[in-house]
Amino acid sequence: MIAKSVDRPAGLNPQKAPDSERAGRFRLASVAARLMFEPGRVEAGQKQERVCTCHRWRTVGTVQVRVDHARNKAIFGGLESCSNVWACPICSGTITEERRHELQQAIEAWAKQGGSVYLLTLTLPHVRADNLSGLLKVAAKTSQRFKQSKAWRSVMDQAGAVGTIRALECTWGSWHGWHPHFHILIFAKPDQLPAFEQLRAAWVAALLKTGAAGADQLNDITAHSFDVRGGDFAAEYVAKFGHEPSFKSKLEAQAMWGASREMVKGQSKVSHSMRGSTPFTLLVAAEKGDSQAAALFREFYWAFKGRRQLTWSPKLRARLGLDAEADDDEILERQANAPEFETVATLERDDWALVLRHRARYQVLLWAEREGAAGVQGVLLALRQMEQERPPDKGPPDEYQGTGEGFAEQRCADDDQSADALDGAARCASGGC
Numbered sequence: 152m153i154a155k156s157v158d159r160p161a162g163l164n165p166q167k168a169p170d171s172e173r174a175g176r177f178r179l180a181s182v183a184a185r186l187m188f189e190p191g192r193v194e195a196g197q198k199q200e201r202v203c204t205c206h207r208w209r210t211v212g213t214v215q216v217r218v219d220h221a222r223n224k225a226i227f228g229g230l231e232s233c234s235n236v237w238a239c240p241i242c243s244g245t246i247t248e249e250r251r252h253e254l255q256q257a258i259e260a261w262a263k264q265g266g267s268v269y270l271l272t273l274t275l276p277h278v279r280a281d282n283l284s285g286l287l288k289v290a291a292k293t294s295q296r297f298k299q300s301k302a303w304r305s306v307m308d309q310a311g312a313v314g315t316i317r318a319l320e321c322t323w324g325s326w327h328g329w330h331p332h333f334h335i336l337i338f339a340k341p342d343q344l345p346a347f348e349q350l351r352a353a354w355v356a357a358l359l360k361t362g363a364a365g366a367d368q369l370n371d372i373t374a375h376s377f378d379v380r381g382g383d384f385a386a387e388y389v390a391k392f393g394h395e396p397s398f399k400s401k402l403e404a405q406a407m408w409g410a411s412r413e414m415v416k417g418q419s420k421v422s423h424s425m426r427g428s429t430p431f432t433l434l435v436a437a438e439k440g441d442s443q444a445a446a447l448f449r450e451f452y453w454a455f456k457g458r459r460q461l462t463w464s465p466k467l468r469a470r471l472g473l474d475a476e477a478d479d480d481e482i483l484e485r486q487a488n489a490p491e492f493e494t495v496a497t498l499e500r501d502d503w504a505l506v507l508r509h510r511a512r513y514q515v516l517l518w519a520e521r522e523g524a525a526g527v528q529g530v531l532l533a534l535r536q537m538e539q540e541r542p543p544d545k546g547p548p549d550e551y552q553g554t555g556e557g558f559a560e561q562r563c564a565d566d567d568q569s570a571d572a573l574d575g576a577a578r579c580a581s582g583g584c
């Protein structure tokens with residue numbers, strides 16, 4: 152009876168899951184977990200990267216399915232999360248949603264105080280052969296020098312700036328390789344665009360001084376490495392912050408990157424050279440078997456691990472009446488424990504393993520939102536039926552918990568070089584090897 156509402160097989164087949172941003176996040180999280188999984192660590196008894204176990208491993212005995220009825224939104228409780236805002240499609244969704252909300256609050260608060268917010272975009276020249284870690288080092292050095300310049304201090308003074316928020320972003324393009332860049336929101340007096348335009352020379356000077364650009368590139372960097380826009384653009388940037396066009400599966404990897412996201416509309420030359428994939432579009436390509444995209448994602452992962460996505464200048468939050476900044480872990484924890492979520496179902500270990508084997512995390516949430524506890528039970532019932540009819544031949548790791556349990560099961564996956572080790576682990580766990 153219940154199973155009919157599960158709309159199987161379409162409703163339960165991840166390949167045919169309804170196209171939504173959240174479905175994409177769960178799918179791509181599995182790809183990221185697979186890419187970062189290192190069989191060698193199993194041998195060494197070491198933990199995997201947290202992105203591999205995020206929203207898979209249980210922190211306590213059971214997994215809760217929790218629903219906020221007012222917003223009709225379901226989440227899991229009792230699971231580990233990796234808090235990796237750069238590389239985890241699931242965690243980054245939650246964290247950037249909160250950060251976006253804060254940015255919007257900041258802009259509104261400043262507008263109420265009669266101020267304006269400007270958007271500065273700073274880029275540096277790069278070529279396909281550049282490695283990302285090296286570029287990031289030069290970018291950080293250049294940014295530091297820029298902010299320590301006399302020009303920066305005097306323009307900030309002149310414009311009545313009370314603070315800045317710096318966002319670090321990165322894309323990759325097949326022509327010019329990695330493209331790390333900064334967007335800086337400046338909270339200042341109205342009508343200060345001409346003042347900020349004076350910073351162009353300071354950014355160019357910083358690029359030359361740190362060796363980020365050579366003297367032969369002077370014309371190019373003067374024209375294209377610096378951009379400043381007024382309030383509407385800042386608001387538009389914030390509205391799009393963290394939104395990932397790549398989750399829409401109908402868009403192909405190379406077409407997903409929108410120039411609008413970079414706020415450099417009108418700079419055709421720059422936006423052409425900047426055109427590329429976001430890290431999550433690399434995951435989309437890797438999922439389709441693109442080994443170059445897979446290698447690039449790994450490079451990105453290690454280069455960005457532990458880096459700050461947003462940097463607020465000291466005292467700005469207080470000036471705008473915002474609370475102290477929560478770190479990424481705190482944001483995730485706050486959501487997981489938010490009182491508006493009611494636990495509608497509790498999944499025991501075996502049921503959770505079943506959900507993971509069939510890559511049905513997304514469907515559990517979807518049906519919890521649609522039908523509450525009955526929806527979750529319906530999914531489990533359908534999964535059990537499916538497994539009886541045809542045991543899964545692939546699936547993510549499910550059985551190993553903590554550092555010890557189940558790691559032995561991964562070992563036999565190493566023998567199967569044709570299948571990825573992560574999927575193999577689940578196959579072993581389900582008795583398939």
Ligand SMILES: [Zn+2]
Pocket residue numbers: 202205206232233234235239240241242243
């Ligand atoms: Zn995560």
